[in-house]
Structure formats: structure tokens, C-alpha cells
Amino acid sequence: MNWQQLLSTKRFGMEQYHAEHADDRSEFQRDYDRLIFSAAFRRLQNKTQVFPLPTNIFVHNRLTHSLEVSCVGRSLGNNVAQKLGLDVNEVGSIVAAACLAHDMGNPPFGHSGEEAVSSFFLEHKDLILNKLIKENKNEFVVENQWKDLVCFEGNANAFRLLTHQFNGRRKGGFALTYSTLASIVKYPFPSTFSKNGKGKFGFFYSEKESFLRIANELGINYLDKEKNHFARYPLVFLVEAADDICYQIMDIEDAHKLKIISTDETKTLLLNFFDEKARERRLEILEMVADVNEQIAYLRSSVIGKLVEECTRVFVENENALLSGSYNIPLIKNISEDCVRAYKICSDLAFRKIYRSSEVIDVEISGYQIITTLLEHLTEAVFSPEKKYSQQLLMRIPAQYEISLPTAYGKLQAILDFISGMTDVYALDLYRKITGINIP
Numbered sequence: 001m002n003w004q005q006l007l008s009t010k011r012f013g014m015e016q017y018h019a020e021h022a023d024d025r026s027e028f029q030r031d032y033d034r035l036i037f038s039a040a041f042r043r044l045q046n047k048t049q050v051f052p053l054p055t056n057i058f059v060h061n062r063l064t065h066s067l068e069v070s071c072v073g074r075s076l077g078n079n080v081a082q083k084l085g086l087d088v089n090e091v092g093s094i095v096a097a098a099c100l101a102h103d104m105g106n107p108p109f110g111h112s113g114e115e116a117v118s119s120f121f122l123e124h125k126d127l128i129l130n131k132l133i134k135e136n137k138n139e140f141v142v143e144n145q146w147k148d149l150v151c152f153e154g155n156a157n158a159f160r161l162l163t164h165q166f167n168g169r170r171k172g173g174f175a176l177t178y179s180t181l182a183s184i185v186k187y188p189f190p191s192t193f194s195k196n197g198k199g200k201f202g203f204f205y206s207e208k209e210s211f212l213r214i215a216n217e218l219g220i221n222y223l224d225k226e227k228n229h230f231a232r233y234p235l236v237f238l239v240e241a242a243d244d245i246c247y248q249i250m251d252i253e254d255a256h257k258l259k260i261i262s263t264d265e266t267k268t269l270l271l272n273f274f275d276e277k278a279r280e281r282r283l284e285i286l287e288m289v290a291d292v293n294e295q296i297a298y299l300r301s302s303v304i305g306k307l308v309e310e311c312t313r314v315f316v317e318n319e320n321a322l323l324s325g326s327y328n329i330p331l332i333k334n335i336s337e338d339c340v341r342a343y344k345i346c347s348d349l350a351f352r353k354i355y356r357s358s359e360v361i362d363v364e365i366s367g368y369q370i371i372t373t374l375l376e377h378l379t380e381a382v383f384s385p386e387k388k389y390s391q392q393l394l395m396r397i398p399a400q401y402e403i404s405l406p407t408a409y410g411k412l413q414a415i416l417d418f419i420s421g422m423t424d425v426y427a428l429d430l431y432r433k434i435t436g437i438n439i440p
């Protein structure tokens with residue numbers, strides 16, 4: 001792969017209009033602005049990141065997380081571009097835009113929402129799989145469609161959201177540049193690489209041709225042509241690193257605000273990233289700040305700066321391997337030993353005290369039940385549209401979602417498009433109305 005071909009301003013679905021604009025904004029800055037002003041991005045403000053969304057203490061939701069990841073991603077992109085002699089504004093803007101979009105395909109209630117979708121289809125295997133088999137005599141098609149459903153993946157759904165032409169919308173979805181779209185696909189292979197309900201992948205069977213078009217245009221290497229397994233687009237590594245940096249460190253800060261971990265424990269976790277001299281310097285600065293939350297914020301920003309510097313170094317040192325497609329390890333795993341050790345300590349504590357905390361588990365339990373119930377009712381409605389209740393329920397689905405498609409796969413994808421676009425609050429409200437718990 002080569003940078004000249006990898007950095008393309010061609011827009012997906014709008015190729016015939018490809019031309020330079022007389023505008024101070026680059027095409028990649030246009031991508032960023034287009035995402036910021038989109039309804040799909042705004043809806044992230046009411047989607048759970050990790051913790052429930054309390055009214056008294058501000059913690060991260062999907063929107064604030066995505067904005068912070070985007071800031072870190074821009075820094076990584078700018079740093080890498082400067083060191084490699086590339087256009088700083090172009091690379092920084094591509095990574096920043098991709099970071100904004102990286103969570104846009106996630107359903108409500110965090111990862112429990114993805115698990116609920118996968119489990120629903122596994123538990124209704126006979127019904128769904130039989131419909132797919134009946135409609136398709138081609139085993140390859142059936143396998144791909146079935147895996148898309150039972151291994152439902154927010155990353156692949158983000159690519160669909162950004163590229164699919166929904167009813168009444170323009171061709172090419174968001175019509176983003178090829179480079180920004182490629183930077184979102186962390187796992188450049190289809191769902192057939194995943195085991196039921198487990199494993200990541202980058203695009204659904206319905207979007208396979210879209211991804212192939214982008215990969216061929218940008219000259220992304222094949223790792224296995226027969227299985228449509230590609231090398232990662234190099235800037236994906238920067239998007240991934242920005243996400244890795246933010247979710248780990250920001251979750252620690254949120255846990256401190258919620259008093260899940262103590263101030264002393266939080267300080268120790270963050271100071272672990274620095275050698276003795278750097279640690280002493282930071283302790284001196286902490287003496288100048290009386291507010292505890294500001295102390296933690298200062299340490300958090302210092303750690304993020306350190307990790308940005310480390311991930312930049314790893315990327316630059318491995319440029320040739322990244323361009324050949326032979327590098328396949330997250331940048332965060334190749335940083336210095338001291339930082340790796342400190343990061344692992346944070347990860348271990350986060351799993352024990354944060355991701356397994358009662359507050360988080362309660363959201364996952366509720367979200368699982370809500371998503372499952374919505375799927376049960378909506379699936380029944382699209383498969384039995386002649387029923388009066390089905391007709392009433394289907395009227396709640398906006399016209400942009402193609403529930404009238406002739407295939408089971410198409411109908412189910414339309415339902416998943418509808419549900420994955422919901423906020424936590426909207427999903428809860430619809431659940432209450434469907435179950436009769438809440439009457440308008």
C-alpha cells in the first residue's frame with residue numbers, strides 16, 4: 001500500500017461529482033463536519049458508554065466519549081503525519097472524523113445490546129435459519145446472512161449506517177470520503193470469520209460490495225482473497241489507539257467521580273505510567289491544586305499525552321509493516337514496558353471494579369431485556385404483517401427503514417437498523433408502551 005493512493009478524497013456514492021472544491025475546508029474536514037451535524041451522531045448523547053446516565057454526577061455517554069476519542073485521534077494523526085512527511089491536516093482530519101463515527105453503529109445499552117441481538121437470533125435459530133434457507137438455495141449466501149445476525153457487530157453496523165442508502169436518502173449514505181470510511185473498519189473481513197455470537201468483523205454481507213469497492217480504490221492489500229480478508233487500512237490503527245486510550249483512562253476518572261475507586265487508588269493508577277522523575281514532577285504540580293477532581297483531571301491528561309506519544313512512536317517505527325499489511329497488533333500493546341504494565345493494571349482493576357460493578361450490570365440486565373422484547377415483537381410484526389397488532393406496531397417504524405423488502409434477511413436488517421439507531425431512553429419508552437407498562 002502507498003500513502004498517495006490511501007489518502008483519497010473521492011466520496012462514496014458520489015464518485016461522478018468528484019472534484020476539488022474552492023473552499024477553505026479540506027474534503028476530510030467536510031467529513032468531520034458532516035458527522036458532527038448528523039442526527040445519528042447527536043443520538044449518541046443518550047446512549048450508555050459504561051455507567052448509567054445519572055442526573056447528579058456527569059459521566060461519559062457515547063457522544064462525549066466519541067468527541068474525546070476524536071480529539072486524541074486528531075493528535076495521533078497530526079503527530080504521525082508530521083513525522084512521516086505527510087499532510088498534517090489531511091491525516092489528522094481523517095482520523096478525527098473516523099473517531100467520531102466509530103461508535104455510531106452501536107445499539108442502545110452498550111455491549112449488552114449487541115449481545116442481546118446475537119442471543120435473540122441464536123435462540124430463534126429454527127425459525128430464522130429456516131426462512132433464510134428457504135429463500136436462498138446458495139449455502140454461501142445463507143451462511144453469510146445467518147452469521148451477520150447471530151454475530152451482530154456494532155463496528156459492521158457503523159459501516160452500514162454510513163454507506164447504506166436508506167429509503168428517501170441519497171446514494172452513498174453519508175457520502176463520506178473513501179479514506180474516512182476505510183478508517184472505521186477495524187476488522188476488514190466478513191462475519192464468516194466469527195463464531196456464533198463471538199468475534200469481531202467489519203462489514204455485513206449486504207455491504208460486502210461496498211467495502212470491496214473502497215478497498216480496491218485505496219489499494220488495500222488482500223490477506224486472503226478467497227475469503228475477502230483484507231489487511232487493515234493503516235489509519236485504522238490510530239482510530240483504535242485513540243479509543244483504547246480514552247475508554248480505559250476516562251472510565252477510571254468516571255469511577256472516581258462515582259466513588260467506586262478512591263482518590264489515592266486513582267492517583268496511583270495514573271502515576272504508574274511515569275518514571276520516577278516524571279512522577280515527582282507531577283506530584284509537585286498536584287501540590288498546587290487543591291480540588292481533588294482537578295488533580296485527577298490533570299493526571300488523566302498527562303497519561304493521555306504520554307500514551308499519544310507512545311502510540312505515535314510505535315506507528316512510525318512500524319510504517320513499512322503497516323503498509324505491507326504484515327503488522328496486526330494494536331498500537332497500545334507495543335508501547336514501552338512500563339506503560340504496558342500500568343495499562344494492564346488499569347484494565348484489570350476496571351474489569352473487577354467498574355465493568356462488574358452493580359451499577360453497570362443493572363444497566364446490562366435491563367438493556368438485554370428491553371432489546372430482546374423489542375426484537376420479539378418487531379420480528380413477529382414483519383413476518384406476520386396481516387395481523388392487526390403487527391400493522392399498528394409497524395406504523396411506529398419510520399419510512400426510511402425498509403421493512404417491506406421481500407426477503408427475511410432484508411426485513412430483519414431493517415428492524416436492526418431501527419433498533420440500533422435508538423437512544424436508551426427511546427428504547428425504554430417503546431418497550432414500556434409495547435408491554436403496556438406505560439400508557440401515553
